[in-house]
Amino acid sequence: MLVMNNITKVFRTETVETHALKQFSLTVNEGDFVAVTGPSGSGKTTFLNIAGLLESFDDGEYTLDGRSVKHLNDKQLSQLRNEKIGFIFQSFNLIPDLNLFDNVDVPLRYRKLSKAERKERIEHSLDVVGLANRMRHLPSQLSGGQQQRVAIARALAGNPLFLLADEPTGNLDSKMADSVMSLLEDINQTGTTIVMVTHDLSQAERAHRHIQVLDGQVTEQQLSKPELATVNA
Amino acid sequence: MSQIGPIFRSLMRNKVGALLIALQVAVTMTIIVNAIHLINARGDLISRSSGLDEDNQFYVTSVGYATDFDAPYVIDTDLDAIRKLPSVTDAVQINAIPMSNGGWSMGLQTKAGEGENSVPTALYMTDEHGLNTLDVELIAGENFKATEVSYRDRNTRDWPQSVLLTEALATSLFPDLSPTEIVGQTVYIQSNEPLTIIGIMDHLQAPWTGWTTINHAMLVPNKFDSPYSRYLVRAKPGQRDEAIAQVEQFMKQRDVGRMVRETETMTQVRMDSYRGDSALQAILWTIIVILCIITALGIVGLVSFSINRRRRQIGTRRALGAQKSDIMSYFLTENILVTSVGIFVGVAGSIALNMWLVSSFNLPRLSYIYLPIAMLTMWVIGILAVWGPALRAAQISPATATRNV
Amino acid sequence: MWLYYTRLAWLSLKRHPLLSLLMSGAIALGIGAAMTTITINYLMSADPIPEKSDRLFYVQLDNWSPNEPYDEPNEPPDQLTYTDATALKAQAPAQLQTAMAQSGGVIEPQGLGKEPFLARLRLTHNDFFSMFNSPFLYGQGWSDSADETGDRSIVLSKSANEEIFAGENSVGRTVRLEGKEFRVVGVLDEWVLKPRFYDVTTGAFNEMEDAYLPFKLKETMELPNSGNTNCWKMPEGEGFKSFLTSECVNFQFWAQLDSTQAKQEYMSFLNAYVEEQKKLGRFPRPLNNRLTDVMGWMEHENVVDDDAEVMMYLSLMFLAVCLLNTIGLLLTKFSFKTGEIALRRAVGATRMQLYQQQFVETVLIGIAGGIGGLILAALGLLGIEYLYGEQVNDLASLNLPLLGIGILLAIISSVLAGAYPTWRTCRIPPASQLKSE
Known part of the structure; x- marks a missing residue:
């Protein structure tokens, strides 16, 4: 479903070339819950940006849902992001002016959906994260954990192929972090693929696969829950 | 000021913001310099002396319509009566009111004959009370005698013998002679008709405020035989309003088949005449303030x-x-750098705009004294504007450095 | 989608009310100043008779002194002599043509408590009324024979008719003017020309006349000159007659010429006429006759005040400062939104969609600024009216097309001001703003 083959990404300044990713290869299958860890500067953020189609790469092949993304233009990339990927960020990135309903609505607005259908999806995904009763609240009226749940609802509302989470618990205390992780696990149980970048090893343990990145390359893969991984392999 | 290097480099990384401020300063300065220049040019026009005792003068218009209306009789008896009013210094019939933009002009020449060089002048017709009523002094020669004053009508073609000229007109005609030497000289009107200059007046403006030779005026000992007649009245100092009331009452009571039109004071005449100029000044001031x-x-x-x-x-x-004052001075220096760029562009812009205004609208050329003044103003505005934000910047807590998000 | 953008824009404007106010305020001030001066210039330069301004021609003949032109460089006088005005009316080949002159006289209304008043008079031919589309309330212009014999016929303006006859239909009644009885043949309806193009020699925006009389009366009643009288040599001989036969100019002349051919024929006539007069010892200068249509004549006579033009250019520069200001403020404002923009990009908005969203916001600011600007312009015009008094009567009012121009100018301004900030904000790479620092 998500296949990266020998992806290379180089950042150039006038004086220095930095290889953020070197011959990076990874395959994620449907239903997987993959954790990506690595020290700071290892290239995990670059991986996330490329996987999320937020950044281009210099060499290699990236196939998403059977489609090579290398030569797509901005509009096609936008459409892919909108339809296939659900983003979850460390700092939530909710729009402060909009209430919960409108925040979850944001990705749906860039699709041709009827008003009724949008409403149904928004209400359903807020229901999944347990915030259906606070639809008219503004983000600032919620706790950090609740805000992240809204962000997850926003990611889910578009019915994406997979969720791409970037340090989803990074800004949360351990109790809230735990509940967000449980929510992600629940979502994964219902069949949604999740790719999560984190530096927290204990959380990485809760994923099915744990990939460690160092110097732009995959150094180690562990199957945390082998029985499931085998089924999906 | 040792920080200029780093400040400049930091500015170059945020060119657009700096450019916007510099451009705003440049255009603002361009407008302000030219606006102040215009304001002052108009101020100079307005402040020119008319030569009159404006605070105490006014005029009334009498229009006879009765078929048996005897203009010379009415005029002479009117003037006699008005001069006797307790609040009046003197009064004359006059053909044109100074600053009113309506009047009569003629050409004078020092040599007789068609095609000779002629000097234009405004022409005022009054009797021997003219000088006193207008409040004009003679610097040489003497006034008309009552016997020299004659009536003319619109078909009269010839002129009385004796005339009074303003000093400005006299020196235009005889640049090499002193006023006393000019008295007694002959000039020619209508190419060939000789006039004798019997006196030189210190100063009197022509009626047209936009005229290039506004200081050229001539007094002719004539009264005008016409049903349409204007009396200029000079009240005793401070008694203008009483004088107006008395003159109006007298004129309206006297039933000779004429109508009396509204009285106008010279103060009003001046205001009406320079109304456009004062209005332009007011508008430009408004623009300058809002712009700043x-x-x-x-x-x-x-x-x-x-x-x-x-x-x-x-x-x-x-x-x-870094101390608070370092932060303050950082932003002040940054802003002074940016406004300075704007100010120097503004100098060029001001001169360019003025050149265009000069060539397209015949406006006067910019006096360069405005440039340093405007530059200073813009610097002060820049510093005042940046003071508040810089002060707030200086209050930013050092702890911000360690805070997340 | 546009509705969605509008809602987003509204929310965004509400979020920084002071900034929004400053931006629309800056645009409003700029538009206010620009519209105030544009209005004055627009109304000053308006075509006073659009339906036929290109078919009405002002006639100039150069009868001036052999030694110097009337005005540099080689301009013919702006008026005609009585001799030429009457000769052209009698002989020139135009269906409609009229000589005219300003004059004045006392009208004595009959009836208790009515004061005599000094009336502004226009001496003209009966073609005047059809050439300049004068609207009649009652009656009509005088007859051709009145033109020839100088009958004491009179056409009153609406306000003069109200003054004298309390607004009744006064056709057939008599008016006492300059001690003579005149028969009213017509009363005009409300008629205001801005500029009063048919005679701008004493100011383009002077009031309309109180009454119109046959031109011939100038001679028979010896009516006084009004307006400008210019002579390059003094009348020869005695009496009023000598003025009428002199080289003094005090008369205007218009001809209606409906085709290029008619115009050419008319011009050849003028040239032939002057050549004929040269044989009589008049017209010492080289042939220099002019036929100028209405707008050309307005241009020639500099009807749009220089001050008004200068103020318009200064106020357009003022608008430029306000726009630079708005660009800066928009940059500030949009910089708060980089997070939102990046998020929207991440969840699949295309650049175009984000441009549109920001565009709607700038247009909203522009509309607010435009409305504010028009209110300020209305105030500005009140101010101008206060400062200039009757000099700008009817020149300081906004009309519908001007309101449209104002709003359009505001929107164009705001979109121009918004272009760079929008472009810069929407250009940010989606990945850059999503990580917290």
């Missing part, structure tokens, strides 16, 4: 923006030992 406020607000906005963006950087500097 807008530019200042623009600077406040952009500087606040750049401070907001650099909160963390400022906090870090403070944490690393």
Whole structure:
């Protein structure tokens, strides 16, 4: 479903070339819950940006849902992001002016959906994260954990192929972090693929696969829950 | 000021903000310099002396319509009566009111004959009370005698013998002679008709405020035989309003088949005549003030923006030992650099705009004294505008450096 | 989608009310100043008779002194002599043509408590009324024979008719003017020309006349000159007659010429006429006759005040400062939104969609600024009216097309001001703003 083959990404300044990713290869299958860890500067953020189609790469092949993304233009990339990927960020990135309903609505607005259908999806995904009763609240009226749940609802509302989470618990205390992780696990149980970048090893343990990145390359893969991984392999 | 190097490099990384401020300053300065120049040019026009005792003068218009209306009789008896009123200094019938923009002009020449060089002058017709009523002094020669004054009508073609000229007119005609020497000289009107200059007046303006030779005026000992007649009245000092009331009452009571039109004071005449100029001044002042406020607000906005963006950087500097005054001076220096660029562009813009105004609208050329004044003003506005935001920047806590988000 | 953008824009404007106010305020001030001066210039330069301004021609003949032109460089006088005005009316080949002159006289209304008043008079031919589309309330212009014999016929303006006859249909009644009885043949309806193009020699925006009389009366009643009288040599001989036969100019002349051919024929006539007069010892200068249509004549006579033009250019520069200001403020404002923009990009908005969203916001600011600007312009015009008094009567009012121009100018301004900030904000790479620092 998500296949990266020998992806290379180089950042150039006038004086220095930095290889953020070197011959990076990874395959994620449907239903997987993959954790990506690595020290700071290892290239995990670059991986996330490329996987999320937020950044281009210099060499290699990236196939998403059977489609090579290398030569797509901005509009096609936008459409892919909108339809296939659900983003979850460390700092939530909710729009402060909009209430919960409108925040979850944001990705749906860039699709041709009827008003009724949008409403149904928004209400359903807020229901999944347990915030259906606070639809008219503004983000600032919620706790950090609740805000992240809204962000997850926003990611889910578009019915994406997979969720791409970037340090989803990074800004949360351990109790809230735990509940967000449980929510992600629940979502994964219902069949949604999740790719999560984190530096927290204990959380990485809760994923099915744990990939460690160092110097732009995959150094180690562990199957945390082998029985499931085998089924999906 | 030792920070100029780094400040400049930091500015170059945020060119657009700096450019916007500089451009605003440049255009503002261009407008302000030219506006102040225009204001002063008009001020000079307005402040020219008319030569009159304006505070105490007014005029009334009498229009006879009765078929048996005897103009000379009415005029002479009117003037006699008006001169006797207790609040009146003197009064004359006059063909044109100074500053009213309506009057009569003729050409005078020092040599007789068609095609000779002629000097234009305004022509006022009054009797021997003219000088006293207008409040004009003679600097040489003497006034008309009562016997020299004659009536003319619109078909009269010839002129009385004796005339009085303003000094400005006399020196235009005889540039090499002194006023006393000019008295007694002959000039020619209508090419060939000789006039004798019997006196030189210190100063009297022609009726047209926009005329290039506005100081050329001539007094002719004539009264005008016409049903349409204007009396200029000079009241005793401070008694103008009483005089107006008395003159109006007298004129309206006297039933000779004429109508009396509204009295106008010379103060009103001056106001009407320079109304466009004073209006332009008022409008330009408004524009200047609003413009300064807008530019200042623009600077406040952009500087606040750049401070907001650099909160963390400022906090870090403070944490690393910069004092509040260092932060203040950093932003002040930055702003002075940017406004200075704008100001120098503004100097060029001001001159260019003025050149265009001169060539397209015949406006006067810019006096360069306005440039340093405007430059200073713009610097002060720039510093005042940046003061508040810079003060707030200086208050940013050093702890900002360690804070997340 | 546009509705969605509008809602987003509204929310965004509400979020920074002071900034929004400053931006629309800056645009409003700029538009206010620009519209105030544009209005004055627009109304000053308006075509006073659009339906036929290109078919009405002002006639100039150069009868001036052999030694110097009337005005540099080689301009013919702006008026005609009585001799030429009457000769052209009698002989020139135009269906409609009229000589005219300003004059004045006392009208004595009959009836208790009515004061005599000094009336502004226009001496003209009966073609005047059809050439300049004068609207009649009652009656009509005088007859051709009145033109020839100088009958004491009179056409009153609406306000003069109200003054004298309390607004009744006064056709057939008599008016006492300059001690003579005149028969009213017509009363005009409300008629205001801005500029009063048919005679701008004493100011383009002077008031309309109180009454119109046959031109011939100038001679028979010896009516006084009004307006400008210019002579390059003094009348020869005695009496009023000598003025009428002199080289003094005090008369205007218009001809209606409906085709290029008619115009050419008319011009050849003028040239032939002057050549004929040269044989009589008049017209010492080289042939220099002019036929100028209405707008050309307005241009020639500099009807749009220089001050008004200068103020318009200064106020357009003022608008430029306000726009630079708005660009700065928009940059500030949009910089707060980089997070939102990046998020929207991440969840699949295309650049175009984000441009549109920001565009709607700038247009909203522009509309607010435009409305504010028009209110300020209305105030500005009140101020101008206060400062200039009757000099700008009817020149300081906004009309519908001007309101449209104002709003359009505001929107164009705001979109121009918004272009760079929008472009810069929407250009940010989606990944850059999503990580917290």
